[in-house]
Amino acid sequence: MSEQRPRIDIALVHHPVLNKNGETIGSAVTNLDLHDIARAARTFGVENYYVITPYTDQQEMVSEIVDHWQTGHGATRNPARKEALELVRISPSLGETIEIISQQRGERPLILTTSAKVQDNTLNYGSARDLIAAGRPVLLLFGTAHGLAPEISTLADHSLPPINGSTNYNHLSVRSAVSIILDRLLAVQN
Amino acid sequence: MSEQRPRIDIALVHHPVLNKNGETIGSAVTNLDLHDIARAARTFGVENYYVITPYTDQQEMVSEIVDHWQTGHGATRNPARKEALELVRISPSLGETIEIISQQRGERPLILTTSAKVQDNTLNYGSARDLIAAGRPVLLLFGTAHGLAPEISTLADHSLPPINGSTNYNHLSVRSAVSIILDRLLAVQN
Numbered sequence: 524m525s526e527q528r529p530r531i532d533i534a535l536v537h538h539p540v541l542n543k544n545g546e547t548i549g550s551a552v553t554n555l556d557l558h559d560i561a562r563a564a565r566t567f568g569v570e571n572y573y574v575i576t577p578y579t580d581q582q583e584m585v586s587e588i589v590d591h592w593q594t595g596h597g598a599t600r601n602p603a604r605k606e607a608l609e610l611v612r613i614s615p616s617l618g619e620t621i622e623i624i625s626q627q628r629g630e631r632p633l634i635l636t637t638s639a640k641v642q643d644n645t646l647n648y649g650s651a652r653d654l655i656a657a658g659r660p661v662l663l664l665f666g667t668a669h670g671l672a673p674e675i676s677t678l679a680d681h682s683l684p685p686i687n688g689s690t691n692y693n694h695l696s697v698r699s700a701v702s703i704i705l706d707r708l709l710a711v712q713n
Numbered sequence: 714m715s716e717q718r719p720r721i722d723i724a725l726v727h728h729p730v731l732n733k734n735g736e737t738i739g740s741a742v743t744n745l746d747l748h749d750i751a752r753a754a755r756t757f758g759v760e761n762y763y764v765i766t767p768y769t770d771q772q773e774m775v776s777e778i779v780d781h782w783q784t785g786h787g788a789t790r791n792p793a794r795k796e797a798l799e800l801v802r803i804s805p806s807l808g809e810t811i812e813i814i815s816q817q818r819g820e821r822p823l824i825l826t827t828s829a830k831v832q833d834n835t836l837n838y839g840s841a842r843d844l845i846a847a848g849r850p851v852l853l854l855f856g857t858a859h860g861l862a863p864e865i866s867t868l869a870d871h872s873l874p875p876i877n878g879s880t881n882y883n884h885l886s887v888r889s890a891v892s893i894i895l896d897r898l899l900a901v902q903n
Contacts, residue, residue, distance in 0.1 A: 529879075555745055559886045566878035566885050603884040687901040688756035689719075694793040695756050695892070696749045702889035703896040710893075711877040 529709060530628060530660040533564055533701065534573035534620055537581065539672035550668040552581045557588055559698040560665075561607040567709040572610040573620045582613050617664070617678055624662055632660040634679040636671055637704060639693040642682035648707045651683060655708055663704065665697055719899060720818060720850040723754055723891065724763035724810055727771065729862035740858040742771045747778055749888040750855075751797040757899040762800040763810045772803050807854070807868055814852055822850040824869040826861055827894060829883040832872035838897045841873060845898055853894065855887055 535556060538549035552574060564572045574585050591597045592608045614620040625631045635651060636642065655661050664671060664679065676682070685693060686703055695703075725746060728739035742764060754762045764775050781787045782798040804810040815821045825841060826832065845851050854861060854869065866872070875883060876893055885893075 559889055562884055562886055563889050565882045566876070566880060566889075568878060568880045603882070606882065607884065686756070686896065688758060688895070688899060689901050690756060690758045692755045692793070692796065694752055694797065696752055696888070698886070698888055699749055699753050699756075699892035702885070702892045703900075705878070706876065706893040706896065709878060711879050 527658055528570075529568055529655050530632075530658060531569050531655055531663065531709070532571040532573065532624055532632065532661070533560070533569050533663045533665065533705075534575050534614070534617065535560060535665050535667060535697070535701075536617065536671055536675065537574070537576040537667050538578075539674060540666045541669040541672055543669055545669075547672045547674070548668060549576065549578060552576055552585055554588060556667070556698060557585065557608065557611060558604070560701050561610055562604075563698075563702045563705055564610050565607040567705040569610060569705065569709075571612050571624075573612045573614045575614050575617055575620060577615050582615070585611065585613050617675065621662065621678065624660065628660040630660060632662040633681070634662045634664065636664045636675060636679045636682045637700060638666070638670055638682060639685050639695070639700075640670075641685060642676070644681050645684055646681035647684060652708050665701055667697055717848055718760075719758055719845050720822075720848060721759050721845055721853065721899070722761040722763065722814055722822065722851070723750070723759050723853045723855065723895075724765050724804070724807065725750060725855050725857060725887070725891075726807060726861055726865065727764070727766040727857050728768075729864060730856045731859040731862055733859050735859070737862045737864070738858060739766065739768060742766055742775055744778060746857070746888060747775065747798065747801060748794070750891050751800055752794075753888075753892045753895055754800050755797040757895040759800060759895065759899075761802050761814075763802045763804045765804050765807055765810060767805050772805070775801065775803050807865065811852065811868065814850065818850040820850060822852040823871070824852045824854065826854045826865060826869045826872045827890060828856070828860055828872060829875050829885070829890075830860075831875060832866070834871050835874055836871035837874060842898050855891055857887055
């Protein structure tokens with residue numbers, strides 16, 4: 524890891540994702556995805572955690588939850604949670620998210636998808652770790668429901684390999700997958 | 714990783730653990746700890762996931778949740794979840810858990826604690842990985858609430874180092890911590 528702070532953002536995509544029949548849908552935001560993933564993001568030095576949903580009722584729900592922990596009762600009761608949920612940004616689409624990040628970073632980030640299945644155009648974890656350490660802005664995409672819809676790949680540069688736990692079981696929660704992948708890319712190794 | 718299956722079990726301890734004031738308490742079991750941790754355990758080839766609580770009402774709740782996914786409506790709706798929750802075992806205490814494992818394995822397992830803070834008698838991840846790969850039975854202990862009570866260490870052999878994400882923030886969810894530690898100890902590296 525270089526001395527500069529990693530220029531990394533993550534996005535949890537609620538649309539377009541797949542349902543169990545492989546159809547493209549929008550999924551509902553869940554409270555625990557906000558908390559667990561914000562805590563992991565904060566641990567590993569992620570700068571922004573984008574929650575992508577086009578639905579205004581879902582955007583409002585996210586905003587209310589975050590507000591509770593930023594300025595409400597939660598902020599005084601649990602300052603560590605406040606510090607984590609500060610990273611949450613609400614965004615209506617992946618396209619808009621990429622635009623915002625490109626403006627902030629002064630260049631388009633390297634966009635990496637994640638999946639429980641092997642995808643084309645894979646970048647291994649070691650190479651991705653090296654690019655981040657070298658200061659390349661990176662946006663990591665995670666899917667809810669049964670994963671990112673294939674159309675997402677037209678906006679992405681590479682895919683990270685599935686997490687291979689030496690079994691044929693590939694049904695980690697997205698909370699677990701985010702935690703493991705951030706650890707692989709950003710942890711101080713010990 | 715050797716060709717033999719790793720001889721590894723995990724335990725999520727609900728008593729004795731610490732509250733935010735550092736007092737020893739018993740915590741409540743949460744549904745999502747059962748699901749997320751069982752899915753991670755199944756992914757990485759863990760054999761048994763012990764949920765340790767001395768409270769019979771909590772034991773009954775765990776049993777009902779697991780039954781729903783084993784034989785109830787959940788089993789047919791989501792076979793992958795059934796396969797994960799099959800690993801859950803209910804146990805009243807760490808002492809009893811160690812006895813059961815010792816009988817099953819034919820020897821006392823190496824008992825490793827985990828913590829968000831540096832502990833005495835640390836074993837690094839590489840060494841723990843090598844011991845597991847060599848076939849040593851291992852029991853990993855995870856604490857709920859504000860972590861394992863110090864008295865647990867009298868039963869343990871070593872502690873794994875805290876997960877260091879290059880920030881000073883050490884408030885991962887236990888679900889994230891389990892996922893990351895299993896990945897470090899058991900993943901096929903890619």
